[in-house]
Amino acid sequence: MSMWEYAPAPESREIARLKESYRPFIGGEFVDGGGEPLKSINPATEEVLTEVGTASSSDVDVAVKAARKAYDKTWRKMPGAERAKYLFRIARLIQERSRELAVLETLDNGKPIKESRDSDVPTAAAHFFYHAGWADKLDYAGYGPDPQPLGVAGQIIPWNFPLLMLAWKIAPALATGNTVVLKPAETTPLTALVFAEICQQADLPPGVVNILPGAGDIGSELVEHAGVDKIAFTGSTEVGKLIQRSVAGTSKRLTLELGGKAANIVFDDAPLDQAVEGIVNGIFYNQGHVCCAGSRLLAQESVVDELLEKLRYRVSTLRLGDPLDKNTDIGAVNSAEQLAKIRELAESGDAEGAQRWTSPCPVPERGFFFAPTVFSDVEQSMRIAREEIFGPVLSVLTFRTPDEAIAKANNTPYGLSAGIWTEKGSRILWAANQLRAGVVWANTFNRFDPTAPFGGYQESGFGREGGRTGLEAYLDV
Amino acid sequence: MATPTLPAELSDATRDETSLRRFLHGLPGVDQVGVEQRAAGLGTRSIKKGSKLWAIDTAISMVDLTTLEGADTHGKVRALAAKARRPDPDRPDTPRVAAVCVYPDLVSTAVGALTGTGIGVASVATAFPSGRSSREVKLTDVALAVNSGASEVDMVIDRGAFLEGRYGQVFDEIQAVKEACAAAGNTAHLKVILETGELATYDNVRRASWLALLAGGDFIKTSTGKVSPAATLPVTHVMLQAVRDWYVSTGELRGVKPAGGIRNTKDAIRYLVAVHEVAGPEWLTPSLFRFGASSLLNDLLLQRRTQLDGHYSGPKYVTVD
Numbered sequence: 001m002s003m004w005e006y007a008p009a010p011e012s013r014e015i016a017r018l019k020e021s022y023r024p025f026i027g028g029e030f031v032d033g034g035g036e037p038l039k040s041i042n043p044a045t046e047e048v049l050t051e052v053g054t055a056s057s058s059d060v061d062v063a064v065k066a067a068r069k070a071y072d073k074t075w076r077k078m079p080g081a082e083r084a085k086y087l088f089r090i091a092r093l094i095q096e097r098s099r100e101l102a103v104l105e106t107l108d109n110g111k112p113i114k115e116s117r118d119s120d121v122p123t124a125a126a127h128f129f130y131h132a133g134w135a136d137k138l139d140y141a142g143y144g145p146d147p148q149p150l151g152v153a154g155q156i157i158p159w160n161f162p163l164l165m166l167a168w169k170i171a172p173a174l175a176t177g178n179t180v181v182l183k184p185a186e187t188t189p190l191t192a193l194v195f196a197e198i199c200q201q202a203d204l205p206p207g208v209v210n211i212l213p214g215a216g217d218i219g220s221e222l223v224e225h226a227g228v229d230k231i232a233f234t235g236s237t238e239v240g241k242l243i244q245r246s247v248a249g250t251s252k253r254l255t256l257e258l259g260g261k262a263a264n265i266v267f268d269d270a271p272l273d274q275a276v277e278g279i280v281n282g283i284f285y286n287q288g289h290v291c292c293a294g295s296r297l298l299a300q301e302s303v304v305d306e307l308l309e310k311l312r313y314r315v316s317t318l319r320l321g322d323p324l325d326k327n328t329d330i331g332a333v334n335s336a337e338q339l340a341k342i343r344e345l346a347e348s349g350d351a352e353g354a355q356r357w358t359s360p361c362p363v364p365e366r367g368f369f370f371a372p373t374v375f376s377d378v379e380q381s382m383r384i385a386r387e388e389i390f391g392p393v394l395s396v397l398t399f400r401t402p403d404e405a406i407a408k409a410n411n412t413p414y415g416l417s418a419g420i421w422t423e424k425g426s427r428i429l430w431a432a433n434q435l436r437a438g439v440v441w442a443n444t445f446n447r448f449d450p451t452a453p454f455g456g457y458q459e460s461g462f463g464r465e466g467g468r469t470g471l472e473a474y475l476d477v
Numbered sequence: 478m479a480t481p482t483l484p485a486e487l488s489d490a491t492r493d494e495t496s497l498r499r500f501l502h503g504l505p506g507v508d509q510v511g512v513e514q515r516a517a518g519l520g521t522r523s524i525k526k527g528s529k530l531w532a533i534d535t536a537i538s539m540v541d542l543t544t545l546e547g548a549d550t551h552g553k554v555r556a557l558a559a560k561a562r563r564p565d566p567d568r569p570d571t572p573r574v575a576a577v578c579v580y581p582d583l584v585s586t587a588v589g590a591l592t593g594t595g596i597g598v599a600s601v602a603t604a605f606p607s608g609r610s611s612r613e614v615k616l617t618d619v620a621l622a623v624n625s626g627a628s629e630v631d632m633v634i635d636r637g638a639f640l641e642g643r644y645g646q647v648f649d650e651i652q653a654v655k656e657a658c659a660a661a662g663n664t665a666h667l668k669v670i671l672e673t674g675e676l677a678t679y680d681n682v683r684r685a686s687w688l689a690l691l692a693g694g695d696f697i698k699t700s701t702g703k704v705s706p707a708a709t710l711p712v713t714h715v716m717l718q719a720v721r722d723w724y725v726s727t728g729e730l731r732g733v734k735p736a737g738g739i740r741n742t743k744d745a746i747r748y749l750v751a752v753h754e755v756a757g758p759e760w761l762t763p764s765l766f767r768f769g770a771s772s773l774l775n776d777l778l779l780q781r782r783t784q785l786d787g788h789y790s791g792p793k794y795v796t797v798d
Contacts, residue, residue: 007525271511274510327523
């Protein structure tokens, strides 16, 4: 029997139409930013992709003023049905340029093309379609008569889903009549700047959307700017706390979507093969760079051996490598810094006595790669059970009774998501009520939909994105 | 009754009707949304160049070239046998198919046309396709096939008994057919058709798969081709998982055969990807995976020429049999 190797099936990087340089987008124009240009690199090869101009603090001021002007002169006064047309137009343009966006996202972020192509970009378009539909129905959305926009929204997004997080932020803000100044992550600014082109193509009035590439200092300038009425942040809990401190005592509204350490609970009556799929999807999707990743597997002791045997076999079939290859399941970690953090936490797992198992898959020599890893014999007290790793590392804990499962699942300062695997409907409902997490998936994991509100408990943040509930974060009701 | 090599939990399962029922109902459930999502996800694998040609050749070698019509004649079977021997007359290096699959009364014709070629003769039996007859009639049907020289028997399970929960009856019948497959000088391989389109749920497919494996089926096969839906990718996933689980607990390799509805190369490659990634690379051989198909072969031949020639040649260049 000969082995069947899949021939390389790479998507062409030409599709990304990568430019030599990119610039900030302010007041409807691409402008030279006053900040030091940054080099965006391809995490799969460590090659420089392009140079990106960044904003300075005076650019932040100009952008906020441009957003204010657009808010006062056009956007807030525009009937919802008219705003909706722009959103529909943007949604369709995202679809039209979907291949370009997908390849560019993969080059800049390192995620596999099958995910950017089948998940990130289509879901981003779906968010604009969904919110376009709300723009003219806000009076009937249950907030009482005549809910009002807040004004200028400052939005700061992370590097794990660059375009999708942009869509989560911008679509509801525009639908409700706000204007935005958005700062993409330092390592992944490119699709946001192509989105700026799409705003131009859609004839969006100048200043309604402004995009400011830059590092954390530009983010804090934006947060502290007096002309901003609302801050929406997705990122680490550490930075979230700083932002909350900074806006305390001001009239700025704030929503935070922060870290997580989600429990994926597998009861002994679970559909085991699909639970294995859900565990894999929960922690290895997007290299585990998912705030709601199912990073803690809580398995009932009576099935843990069988489950782990199946899980290890399944994980060993995951294909790690060139993110542009259509058959790649696990791409590159986004940055050297993140890779170092993952390694450090994994080493703490070894040091604290957990059993490390690593997929035997080949790992490319260049680029930031980390092979899928499963730690068993993990105890609640270990760092890998408590801290967010944000990488392809699963910590396996066990439980004996349903109450113990819930107690362990809730034993975290986070509370973003959780998963329940059981064939018993009553147990799903019971467990969902006990779990302190913003999203509870039952017999599935990491499913996203613009109609479903997403957000956290406790140190995973507050406020919701998506659904009717998500609109409220951008409305004065 | 049970095979002596089985581990205790499996040999205990077949001790009596109650144990069998308890075992089958104790198998983990199959989540419909999850298995369909996984099948669709694996369906996006992109198989190109050398790996595609390898897949096409492998798929050709796995075809059970089938004719199961009321209108089948000796001439039709001989034509099919000729096609099996030389699928693409212009290209003698094209692999032969695994077997020709016919009704029992035509087995001797097929055997006559294929003796010495290494190509198997599979016969459907047991009151195919409905399986609605007495045990005696079904076994006579099997005897006709085996005595005529069939190397493989494709039986149907009694879906009525299965759906009524009379698992012991289904089990006994498979065992009886298995015994009947061993005639003087000829032991036919047994493929057990579950007719998954009539079992309706994935839980039933999993239970029927284990039932057939416990009873000694060498292959589990999705469908007769006479009921819609016939083979589907998610159903085949469940069955591939069953043979993998069987291997993990017993060390024995058993086969899977999707049949019906697989008409083109793209579909066939999706099935091979599932074989490769769900069951494992060991199953990528005609002794452990087959396609029950008729029109699939010509599409595989066309795509094979396209790969080798660099351009599409058109349906006039393959033989219609």
